[in-house]
Amino acid sequence: MSRFLYLLRDALVNLRRNALVVSGAVLAVLVSMSLALGALMVNELVRVNLIQWQEGTHVIVFLKDEQAGVTRASQRALRAEIERWPQVESTEFYDKSDALEEFRQIFAEQPALLEEIDPALLPASIRIRLHDIADYRQVEFQLAGEAPVRRVRSLGERIDELSAVSNVLNGLGLVASLVLGVSAVVLIANTIRMAIYARRDEVSIMKLVGAGNWFIRVPFVLEGLIEGVVGAGLAVLAVWLASDRLASVEQSVEIVRLSLPTDFFLRWGVLFVLFGAAAGVLGSLLGLRRFLRV
Amino acid sequence: MIRMQEVTKVYDGGIVAARDVSLDIQKSEFVFLVGPSGSGKSTLIRLLLREEDITKGKIWVAGKDITAIPAWKVPYLRRSIGTVFQDFKLLPNKTVAENVAFALEVLGRPPEVVRTQTTQVLELVGLPGKADRYPRQLSGGEQQRVSIARAFVNRPPILLADEPTGNLDPATSVGIMRLLDRINRTGTTVVMATHDHAIVDAMRRRVVQLERGRIIRDQAAGRYDSSVVQVGD
Numbered sequence: 108m109s110r111f112l113y114l115l116r117d118a119l120v121n122l123r124r125n126a127l128v129v130s131g132a133v134l135a136v137l138v139s140m141s142l143a144l145g146a147l148m149v150n151e152l153v154r155v156n157l158i159q160w161q162e163g164t165h166v167i168v169f170l171k172d173e174q175a176g177v178t179r180a181s182q183r184a185l186r187a188e189i190e191r192w193p194q195v196e197s198t199e200f201y202d203k204s205d206a207l208e209e210f211r212q213i214f215a216e217q218p219a220l221l222e223e224i225d226p227a228l229l230p231a232s233i234r235i236r237l238h239d240i241a242d243y244r245q246v247e248f249q250l251a252g253e254a255p256v257r258r259v260r261s262l263g264e265r266i267d268e269l270s271a272v273s274n275v276l277n278g279l280g281l282v283a284s285l286v287l288g289v290s291a292v293v294l295i296a297n298t299i300r301m302a303i304y305a306r307r308d309e310v311s312i313m314k315l316v317g318a319g320n321w322f323i324r325v326p327f328v329l330e331g332l333i334e335g336v337v338g339a340g341l342a343v344l345a346v347w348l349a350s351d352r353l354a355s356v357e358q359s360v361e362i363v364r365l366s367l368p369t370d371f372f373l374r375w376g377v378l379f380v381l382f383g384a385a386a387g388v389l390g391s392l393l394g395l396r397r398f399l400r401v
Numbered sequence: 402m403i404r405m406q407e408v409t410k411v412y413d414g415g416i417v418a419a420r421d422v423s424l425d426i427q428k429s430e431f432v433f434l435v436g437p438s439g440s441g442k443s444t445l446i447r448l449l450l451r452e453e454d455i456t457k458g459k460i461w462v463a464g465k466d467i468t469a470i471p472a473w474k475v476p477y478l479r480r481s482i483g484t485v486f487q488d489f490k491l492l493p494n495k496t497v498a499e500n501v502a503f504a505l506e507v508l509g510r511p512p513e514v515v516r517t518q519t520t521q522v523l524e525l526v527g528l529p530g531k532a533d534r535y536p537r538q539l540s541g542g543e544q545q546r547v548s549i550a551r552a553f554v555n556r557p558p559i560l561l562a563d564e565p566t567g568n569l570d571p572a573t574s575v576g577i578m579r580l581l582d583r584i585n586r587t588g589t590t591v592v593m594a595t596h597d598h599a600i601v602d603a604m605r606r607r608v609v610q611l612e613r614g615r616i617i618r619d620q621a622a623g624r625y626d627s628s629v630v631q632v633g634d
Contacts, residue, residue, distance in 0.1 A: 317480035
């Protein structure tokens with residue numbers, strides 16, 4: 108036990124004293140993992156948006172509720188009025204329970220999120236399908252004057268082209284995440300291997316003093332493990348913060364959803380940190396292999 | 402303590418670094434290996450540490466045939482042999498005390514033993530105030546003292562020194578030789594490869610002279626230069 112503590116302390120001391128090389132390795136992990144996770148995030152956003160776009164809704168009118176002094180009767184009155192407008196082909200009324208159902212569908216893969224959501228917070232809405240989607244600005248303008256309206260979201264023109272593009276994006280995103288993920292692991296392993304190569308004299312001195320292979324290996328492996336975990340952890344944090352920043356402009360963009368649930372980051376975060384750890388350990392073991400032959 | 406029997410070492414490419422070398426070294430002897438560069442001094446030291454595999458012959462260290470031990474036991478062999486080199490071979494990222502302590506950590510000694518023995522041996526080599534320095538902050542002579550402290554801290558029966566004064570000025574070299582002499586007096590067998598004439602002549606110990614991989618002279622209380630001795634004889 109005291110031996111392991113010595114080796115752990117040795118690893119930590121080495122991390123501190125080799126700060127430059129260590130930060131290089133951590134940066135390599137950080138950059139490559141951020142790219143991979145970023146690609147996954149874009150991919151997920153495309154998927155979430157696709158579901159909405161394919162509903163065939165062109166304009167969504169979110170409605171104020173009773174708490175804001177808007178009764179069900181005035182909500183229904185608004186819908187009736189909209190249906191009389193010439194540009195409108197059809198409308199659908201989504202009450203709070205419909206909104207919850209839709210939410211469930213979009214986030215079907217994040218059960219933790221579904222448990223947490225308060226159905227009362229999801230607003231009722233009117234979904235409008237237009238004869239000609241190009242009229243959406245006009246409809247928006249007319250809606251702006253209506254009292255029960257909380258917020259209007261329009262999907263704009265060329266929605267069909269958009270969804271075709273989205274399909275391609277989705278496929279590309281998956282491929283990109285996969286390629287970036289694999290290259291992240293290779294890059295991390297290689298960076299740590301190079302760092303060990305730079306210290307091969309140290310390894311030979313340790314052998315000369317009579318250190319066994321595991322005695323030499325353990326601190327290096329712990330160093331690689333720590334570098335991998337720290338780099339991956341920072342990458343998850345960085346992408347999460349970036350996504351948070353992105354979500355904060357969601358309201359002004361209106362057409363697309365830009366926020367992803369916490370659950371998405373927790374799930375992938377754990378996986379990425381494990382990948383980082385594995386790559387760090389692998390890199391150390393590979394890097395040491397040729398110097399440990401007696 | 403060390404016995405070589407018809408040891409031959411041929412490197413890849415056909416260079417013969419040792420040719421039928423037979424040598425017996427007793428416990429607590431002090432032996433100089435002398436000869437020009439490339440005569441095979443360093444090769445013999447590397448063979449004793451199993452850094453190289455032998456081509457032909459046998460080597461016994463402390464009664465064990467080290468040419469026959471499996472690779473995983475080589476660290477145990479090295480723990481019983483202290484080594485000192487021309488280029489010091491200190492770990493650059495460890496302090497003086499940590500470098501010395503490393504030889505004890507390898508043996509799994511408890512922390513308090515590591516601490517007291519490290520302190521003691523640093524006093525022995527005359528560096529008590531430099532424990533927390535890094536090797537790069539020390540002079541060549543001081544670094545060599547650290548490497549001797551590391552070689553001696555676990556009291557090995559054998560100490561091998563390959564040109565330990567090769568990078569040092571004459572005055573500093575004298576100090577290093579005094580230290581090795583002192584260690585030898587504690588009963589440690591010392592084998593030192595050198596081509597420092599002044600040191601060999603001053604110490605008057607057993608001299609083994611090599612030339613092109615062969616032993617051409619083995620003389621008790623010898624000098625570096627054989628012709629001088631022959632005149633004396």
